[in-house]
Amino acid sequence: MLGNQPPSSGGVGGGHRIIIAGGGTGGHIFPAVAIAHALRKLQPGIDILFVGAKGKMEMEKVPQAGYAIKGLDIAGFNRSSLIKNIGLPFKLIKSFWQVRSIIKAFQPDAVIGVGGYSSFPVLRYAQAQGIATFIHEANSFAGKSNMLLGKQARKIFVATDGMEKFFPAEKIMVTGNPVRQNIVTNKISRSEGIQFFGLEPAKKTVFVTGGSLGAKGINEAIDAGIGAFSQNNVQLIWQTGKPYAEKASALAAENKNIWANSFITQMEYAYAAADIVVSRAGAMSVAELCVAKKPVVFVPFPFAAEDHQTANAQNLVNKQAGLMIRDSEAKEKLVPTVIALAKDNDQQQMLRENIGELAVTNADEVVANEILKIIGG
Incomplete structure (x- = not known):
């Protein structure tokens, strides 16, 4: 046996x-x-x-x-x-x-x-x-x-x-x-998603996720540029993973525009609330984001086998269906890229339409x- x-x-x-x-x-x-x-x-x-x-x-x-x-x-x-x-x-x-x-x-x-x-x-x-x-x-x-x-x-x-x-x-x-059925059949409205996280409907909302374990490069980049979100009237749903949860929770306590937790069990609410998503580029994350039809800034995990996450993200970038920042450049470039995208409704719409066309x-x-x-x- x-x-x-x-x-x-x-x-x-x-x-x-x-x-x-x-x-x-x-x-x-x-x-x-x-x-x-x-x-x-x-x-x-x-x-x-x-x-x-x-x-x-x-x-x-x-x-x-x-x-x-x-x-x-x-x-x-x-x-x-x-x-x-x-x-x-x-x-x-x-x-x-x-x-x-x-x-x-x-x-x-x-x-x-x-x-x-x-x-x-x-x-x-x-x-x-x-x-x-x-x-x-x-x-x-x-x-x-x-x-x-x-x-x-x-x-x-x-x-x-x-x-x-x-x-x-x-x-x-x-x-x-x-793709998981709760993502495919998601009927939750943006306002319901925003309410779920106790945030403000009038503000642009960025959902940051590094997967269930979190993503060190993404978390450090968000932390380094945290002040830019409130300065630009942007709010944050931040799934940190366990290693960064304590630090992010302390930042959330100081800033009303930040919701932070180690893990989100009901991802459908986060997708519904988000105007923009920051994510790794694992195959399942990419598939779910296509179905969710969200403008995405991908930060591929650089140590994935054969660097396949970069290949996944580049495939969408080539189709004008996503943006990509390399993990090594995230601390300098990620937050400015996200803030610029939050202010550009035309680019958001283009990314939304193009990534949606790839949904299966x-x-x-x-x-x-x-x-x-x-x-x-």
């Missing part, structure tokens, strides 16, 4: 058996769960099993979503401490034995990889066994594992155009990224439909 997991919740038979492999971050897990929901909706008798890495967030988030998961003893390459990579070959070999056992027991009709190092041994073994494999690549710059696996995949679902440089063109299907609200259904069509569902 690979851990005590809840029973599979796919139904009582009569459907396909599908493994979804990968994880590590919300950017991999949330699309995976959305695809699973869509598959189950299309085929209620389907049996779905997730495979992830032990100790990673998928081991908690996937069972919460109602699906069984098996954990592999696997780790990614540690770039900051080479000594920690000594055990990697042994972990990889062990994970292949675990994958062999899982696939022999579950007998899947298809395996879907969503990225993250745990997806590699699962899809590689499935391909060796002649099992249909599919890939969902959320970013504008494909991960190395997905590029290696793409050659033998049946179909590769991508978020944006221009992915032929990473994958065989004939296998690519541009679907966009699955049914990517999960498109992916699920295509998979079932190919495997005969």
